[in-house]
Amino acid sequence: MQSSSEQPEAQSKTVRFHDWVLQCDVEATRRAYAAVLKGGPEDCGCCYCRNFQSAWQLVFPDEFLSLLDDLGIDAAKPVEVCDYPGSVGLRRFDGWFHFVGSIAAHPPTEPRDLQPMDPVAARLPEAPPVSATALVDRRGRPFSVRFSHRADLAASPFEGLQVSQLDFSGSIPWVLAEPQPEG
Numbered sequence: 001m002q003s004s005s006e007q008p009e010a011q012s013k014t015v016r017f018h019d020w021v022l023q024c025d026v027e028a029t030r031r032a033y034a035a036v037l038k039g040g041p042e043d044c045g046c047c048y049c050r051n052f053q054s055a056w057q058l059v060f061p062d063e064f065l066s067l068l069d070d071l072g073i074d075a076a077k078p079v080e081v082c083d084y085p086g087s088v089g090l091r092r093f094d095g096w097f098h099f100v101g102s103i104a105a106h107p108p109t110e111p112r113d114l115q116p117m118d119p120v121a122a123r124l125p126e127a128p129p130v131s132a133t134a135l136v137d138r139r140g141r142p143f144s145v146r147f148s149h150r151a152d153l154a155a156s157p158f159e160g161l162q163v164s165q166l167d168f169s170g171s172i173p174w175v176l177a178e179p180q181p182e183g
Helices: 026-035 040-044 047-059 062-071
Strands: 003-006 013-017 020-024 080-084 090-105 133-136 142-148 163-173
Touching: 013 062, 026 062, 026 090, 040 047, 040 080, 047 080, 047 090, 047 163, 062 090, 062 142, 062 163
Parallel strands: none
Antiparallel strands: 003 013, 013 020, 020 090, 080 090, 090 163, 133 142, 142 163
């Protein structure tokens, strides 16, 4: 496993994940998630989010789940999940979580990796690097993880705290009894 942690001081914890080094306050993150009643997909309730809520445990790699635990993140409460068409019986998704802390070091980036993910981010003064760490999900499909100093749609328990964002993407099987919508 590539995730390890050290305790440099009482509130701050160093978490190493591949080439990423993160400083986090695990207890503050846990308290914030305990105050969040529902994650974004559960709150939304559309068929795509209901499918994600039913299937994420089939997809998230063990290494990713360990990372979430190391950071104090509740794996059942992603902030948001965006669903995209995939092949029959399979959907692609992107999503993110927040944690209290910061990015101390990130993987080397190539010039193209320094380009922001979207036009709005391009106007931000500190557009984050978007190098992703490649993993393999529980079904052998690509799964990626990256971090940024963004805090898109941060829930109110995170207000006033130094927050960083953990983005993830992969594919998920369609597990609902209802037919998978086209597109």
